[in-house]
Amino acid sequence: MKALVKKHAEPGLWLTEVPEPTIGPDEVLIKVLRTGICGTDLHIRKWDGWAQQTIRTPMTIGHEFVGEVVEIGSSVAEVNVGDLVSGEGHLVCGKCRNCLAGRRHLCRNTVGLGVNRDGAFAEYVSLPASNVWVHRVPVDLDVAAIFDPFGNAVHTALSFPLVGEDVLVTGAGPIGIMAAAVAKHAGARHVMITDVSPYRLDLARKVGVSLALDVSQHTIEEGQQKLGLREGFDVGLEMSGRPEALRSMIDNLTHGGKIAMLGLPAEEFAINWAKVVTSMITIKGIYGREMFETWYAMSVLLEGGLDLSPVITGRYPAEEFEAAFDEAAGGRCGKIILDWSNV
Numbered sequence: 001m002k003a004l005v006k007k008h009a010e011p012g013l014w015l016t017e018v019p020e021p022t023i024g025p026d027e028v029l030i031k032v033l034r035t036g037i038c039g040t041d042l043h044i045r046k047w048d049g050w051a052q053q054t055i056r057t058p059m060t061i062g063h064e065f066v067g068e069v070v071e072i073g074s075s076v077a078e079v080n081v082g083d084l085v086s087g088e089g090h091l092v093c094g095k096c097r098n099c100l101a102g103r104r105h106l107c108r109n110t111v112g113l114g115v116n117r118d119g120a121f122a123e124y125v126s127l128p129a130s131n132v133w134v135h136r137v138p139v140d141l142d143v144a145a146i147f148d149p150f151g152n153a154v155h156t157a158l159s160f161p162l163v164g165e166d167v168l169v170t171g172a173g174p175i176g177i178m179a180a181a182v183a184k185h186a187g188a189r190h191v192m193i194t195d196v197s198p199y200r201l202d203l204a205r206k207v208g209v210s211l212a213l214d215v216s217q218h219t220i221e222e223g224q225q226k227l228g229l230r231e232g233f234d235v236g237l238e239m240s241g242r243p244e245a246l247r248s249m250i251d252n253l254t255h256g257g258k259i260a261m262l263g264l265p266a267e268e269f270a271i272n273w274a275k276v277v278t279s280m281i282t283i284k285g286i287y288g289r290e291m292f293e294t295w296y297a298m299s300v301l302l303e304g305g306l307d308l309s310p311v312i313t314g315r316y317p318a319e320e321f322e323a324a325f326d327e328a329a330g331g332r333c334g335k336i337i338l339d340w341s342n343v
């Protein structure tokens, strides 16, 4: 079968023939239909320091996908051939304290699809049946392809109660925009999103934020004034990984405010800890998705009318992966989809 492979320990990706995956008794084989390009995939193509330390070649990359189950292992009961599925890309050990307690998102031995094990940018991918999310209500295939980052957005946005609250989202990448849409849909009063990219702020406006603010031109304090806030934001969703974004978020939060932090900073950095302490601010790190509470929430949010279509801005056949990756790396885009159905 064809797969997009990190073949050599150098920059680039190779669309090449690899053996079709075989499945164990607890696994399913999925014919991949569409996939989403993630920042992780861009790091792997670029072969930066993180990728060099993390990826063993050859590795089929990719973890955001939707596909159809074509074969199930002998012990699989809950998933059927013909099911439309997306996949949880974090494979957990099932044996550590958190796994045994049902807190699988906190597994200390997580293996990443398309990072530590062959991934979904291929004609077929195999997964443990316990990592599969069956789409039981009709869903747009492009949206189904990005359930993984949508799950990051939902996990982060729903970490703290939002009803009637004023929410600040820093970073209008695809995940920040989806988180803003979820916050609005879930009953926040004001949702303000920040970025330094006018293109991305325009995208964010399409999901109905109260204010999309360019922080290269304006301060978040100015944004607060525009919205008529008097005591600061109640909840912050950090979605940029930038030190200055977290710092200004802390400065603009109300006393007792909550921060859910998904953005992955490249390096250590300092923040105003005295302010965190004296304002009694809670900062919670967020990784991945809760299995499978977040997935349930995603499906029912869509069923309830949440519209993610503005986030998807590019579609390419898988053979045109170079152009797709170039567009994704350029940043003047939302989510970019690769179509594997005619490979």
Ligand SMILES: NC(=O)c1ccc[n+]([C@@H]2O[C@H](COP(=O)([O-])OP(=O)(O)OC[C@H]3O[C@@H](n4cnc5c(N)ncnc54)[C@H](O)[C@@H]3O)[C@@H](O)[C@H]2O)c1
Residues within 6 Å of the ligand: 039, 152, 170, 171, 172, 173, 174, 175, 176, 194, 195, 196, 197, 200, 215, 239, 240, 241, 242, 244, 245, 261, 262, 263, 264, 265, 286, 287, 288
């Ligand atoms: N914790 C996890 O499980 C997890 C999973 C996926 C992604 N992530 C991280 O989440 C973040 C969001 O992911 P994404 O795919 O949307 O990333 P992205 O890189 O597409 O978006 C980040 C955005 O932040 C903007 N930005 C830069 N400086 C800013 C500033 N000072 N203030 C506000 N915005 C600023 C950028 O212009 C960009 O649009 C990234 O840091 C990513 O590494 C974490």
Ligand SMILES: [Zn+2]
Residues within 6 Å of the ligand: 038, 039, 040, 063, 064, 148, 149
């Ligand atoms: Zn991803």
Ligand SMILES: [Zn+2]
Residues within 6 Å of the ligand: 092, 093, 094, 095, 096, 097, 098, 099, 100, 106, 107, 108, 109
């Ligand atoms: Zn575990």
